[in-house]
Amino acid sequence: MATKTFWLCCFLLLGIAFAQDEDAVEGDPSAEELCENRPADEYFRLSTEGDCRDVVRCTKSGLKQITCPSGLAFDIDKQTCDWKGKVSNCDKLEKPRKILPILKTDEPVCPEGKLSCGNGECVDKELFCNGKPDCKDESDENACSVDEDPNRAPDCDTTQCILPDCFCSADGTRIPGNLEPGNVPQMITISFNGAVNVDNIDLYEDIFNGLRVNPNGCQTRGTFFVSHKYTNYSAVQDLHRKGHEISVFSLTHKDDPQYWTQGSYDDWLAEMAGARLIMERFGNISDGSIIGVRAPYLRVGGNKQFEMMSDQFFVYDASITASLGRVPIWPYTLYFRMPHKCNGNAHNCPSRSHPVWEMVMNELDRRDDPTFDESLPGCHMVDSCSNIQTGEQFARLLRHNFNRHFNSNRAPLGLHFHASWLKSKKEFREELIKFIEEMLSRNDVYFVTMLQVIQWMQNPTELNGLRDFQDWKEKCDVKGQPYCSLPNACALTTRELPGETLRLFTCMECPNNYPWILDPTGDGFSVRK
């Protein structure tokens, strides 16, 4: 399924790329009128006749036409080519314009505590961007980005935002505790997304073989963002026993990015708290250590996701990406406004104040020869750096990005993977292990979990005092065998996934049903009252 979507995306992108080369539409008398007040990146139709493949866009040299590949039609709402059967707006010339509220006026137009809707109606400020329309023209929900929301979190105020609970800086690059970069350990967080099972357990055992230790003598650690389906919970239990961090990557991992971007509070609750419940129960994790969330496809769910997280005592999110900049960004808390642009993530970053840490994903610099190559946008997951094809290129990527962090502000370096990418070529795995060993031969690099990063930031400790840093000593050197050598292999079904029998491996007792979103414990649907 994932591959199919991937190819479809490529196909569509290529379609647009090819089509863009076509000549400007000449001599259209109304081009100027058509383009007045229209965003430069918006495609619209000149006519609703024909096969729905042609659209235009405004450029400095006039209108540019593009044509979708045959068989496809242009979807005006989604602004992309799609299968003809899926496009239902061929009769519309342009995307409906959203009516905006009137937030910036020289003189206040509404009484104190109220703001003006697009139609001049005055409505309580708190009602803007609360997820339901309150203006008659619904304009109160149309300007709600991180920079627009009238109830957005304030800019970072370092007199108010004090460790250990709050950390922010104006541009996000400041080192906690104002330490000198030379005294800061270079933390590296290796993380994996997806189900833990027979396809990847060997890889994890290879990378974290228990013999590679950080300069404080404790084993290197990683963070696992685990999705539920096909996960082997006795393997999760063992990763947790060995001191790795287990976090949630959702219950269904539904293959529909909009579901996540537009998810309701209850969707996020069922997905993330449900996934944690399953992991705690079938991975026998009872120490309350599952505190992190990553959004599938990194489709952050705006304020709703973060409200759910704070209600459910999730401590951090690790889904927001920061575009490649000169200096990388340190993780921050979201009490104050995020210190960088909402890049990607479908622009649905949280605008309000939330008591949650953001373990921001700094994009990696993927240029093969950074001193020479033209600029290329960065990539957040290592496997999204699509130009990395060989082990040698991967080795250079690791070292170049390490140096970028190490030689600037030593913000933690995140290396985020899907196991299948690392397994796709033997040389990728070998190069990663070579890199880890090279780093460990220094005395200033630590491979730690997300939680360990937060612990360090809450109590910034210089390199020469780190050997005795107690928070990093827990489960320092884990030996011994898994809790159970022969997990139960429960063959289960659920009414929620008709026709599928799934195997759930666990050291615990088998449930009655395969746990799924309405029934995360697998006990059966709760009786409706």
Ligand SMILES: *[C@@H]1O[C@H](CO)[C@@H](O)[C@H](O)[C@H]1NC(C)=O
């Ligand atoms: C599940 O994980 C456990 C613990 O790592 C392992 O012993 C077992 O073989 C795994 N089972 C399958 C089918 O992958």
Ligand SMILES: *[C@@H]1O[C@H](CO)[C@@H](O)[C@H](O)[C@H]1NC(C)=O
């Ligand atoms: C589950 O965890 C508890 C507490 O850590 C432990 O006593 C028990 O033996 C574990 N059970 C299994 C089956 O792993």
